Structures are given as structure tokens and as C-alpha cells.
Amino acid sequence: MEKKNTDYINCDLSDLTLRQQTIIRMWIDGKNYREISEVFGCSKQNICATIKRIQKILDTPPDMRTKPAKKIAKPPKKRVKRAKKPDKHKLPPKDIKYKDYDFSILSEKERLSMEGHISGMTYKQLAEKLGVTPSYVGRLLHDARCKLDGIENEAVIRRRENMKRYCSTLDPEVLKERQRKAYLKNREHMLEYFKEYNKTHYPKNREEYLERQKAYYQKNREKILEKQRLRKKGIHDT
Numbered sequence: 160m161e162k163k164n165t166d167y168i169n170c171d172l173s174d175l176t177l178r179q180q181t182i183i184r185m186w187i188d189g190k191n192y193r194e195i196s197e198v199f200g201c202s203k204q205n206i207c208a209t210i211k212r213i214q215k216i217l218d219t220p221p222d223m224r225t226k227p228a229k230k231i232a233k234p235p236k237k238r239v240k241r242a243k244k245p246d247k248h249k250l251p252p253k254d255i256k257y258k259d260y261d262f263s264i265l266s267e268k269e270r271l272s273m274e275g276h277i278s279g280m281t282y283k284q285l286a287e288k289l290g291v292t293p294s295y296v297g298r299l300l301h302d303a304r305c306k307l308d309g310i311e312n313e314a315v316i317r318r319r320e321n322m323k324r325y326c327s328t329l330d331p332e333v334l335k336e337r338q339r340k341a342y343l344k345n346r347e348h349m350l351e352y353f354k355e356y357n358k359t360h361y362p363k364n365r366e367e368y369l370e371r372q373k374a375y376y377q378k379n380r381e382k383i384l385e386k387q388r389l390r391k392k393g394i395h396d397t
Contacts, residue, residue, distance in 0.1 A: 170217045182206065183213050254300065260307045263359045267352070269303040272296055 168187055172180045178199075185195050192203040192210075199206070254276050262270045268289055275285045282293040289296065302315060326334055342349070361368070376383060 167214075167217055171221065172217075174216060174221075175213060179209065179213050182209055183217075186210055254304070257304070257307050262307075263356075264306050265303050269299050269306070272299040273303045273307075276300060 167183060172183065175183065182195060182199070185198070192206045195206045196203045254273060257273060258277055262273065265273065268291075271289060272285055275288065280288075282296045285296045286293045291299075298314075304310075305315070329337075
């Protein structure tokens, strides 16, 4: 037979928690589940389940009750101070060693990329400035490093070989037309670039260029002379 709330008036509540004691006293005083749940800020189902657990405890003889285990206070965890990771944006870029190098041998985009990266700009910022993708900025910086270090850039050689292979598959007339359009499109920029190039870079490396021309002439002397003879006769080599 289900017991009423008045049957628990004289029961010993010492084995209950403080919350359980408060709930059972309110229930004994005649408050319903909804009113108790509003006080504790929980659902009626929660109060109903709690009262059933309390009834089960109080209906058990005191000698057979299992007292709730006391919570053992755990010692506070020692906070290990971890070393702060350095901010990538505050670290000096690895290209700082190129600060005093001569950038005249670089193309315009390579120069702007290298100068911006040395000043601390990220790939994304450089890409927005140059109007290219961040991956292309990485390629520009790689090409610039190879030129400044005097290392033969394998990527550039591979791209050049691929371009030669591609051009060899095209019709000569189509290739000439594409080259002509590209020249007309970039004519002013190319003239300005070579004018600046001849002023700055050529005088510094004039002897090296003359030696190359001399070596090329000695290697291909017969072909060059033959072409010159054909031009004098009005016959153009095809």
C-alpha cells in the first residue's frame, strides 16, 4: 500500500542529503511536485523520482540503510606552466638574410614578394597585394631565393622544358601569332624593364656576357657565317 506524505513526519532524516531533506519536508507540508520543482528549478519528473528514492530509504530499517559515501576532496591539480608557443607572425622570416642582396636580377613580382616577406608580410597578404594566389607567392619566393643564391633552379628548368615540349606540338604559325600578341600586350613593360636592366645589371656583368657571346660564337661559328652569307644573298633561313 502506497504511503501518504503524513506517514513520514516522525522519520529520521539524518541519512538523507540536505537537498533530499528539504524536498521531503516540503512534500510533507503538502506541496505538490510542480511547486517543489519551481523552487529547485528542475522538472516534476525529477522531483517525483527523488521522492521515490527518499521513500525507499526511509522505509528501510535504520540498521540496514547504506549511508551515502562521503565525497573525498581530491587534491587540487598542479597546473603545469607550458612554454608559450612563439607567434609565427612575430618571428623574423627566414629570408631576412637576403636583406642586403642586390634584387636587380629578380623580376618585378619576385622583388616585391621578397621585399614584402622580409618586412614580415604573410603569403596571404602578399597574394592580395600582387593579385595572385598564396601558392604562386611561394613559387615566386622560391625562384627569387635560387637566383640570389646562384643555384640552378630545377623547377624553372622543368617548366622551361615543359614549355619547349608544348611549343613543339603547336603549329609554327600559331606559335608566332601568340608570341606577337604577347609582345604587343607587354611591349611597354618589357622596354621599360630592359632599359632599367641595361642601366643596372648589365654593366656589372658585362665581362661575363661578353665571354658567353665569345664562347657561343666559337662553338657555332660556321652556322653563324652561313646565315650571314644567306642574308646577304637575300635568302632567309627557315
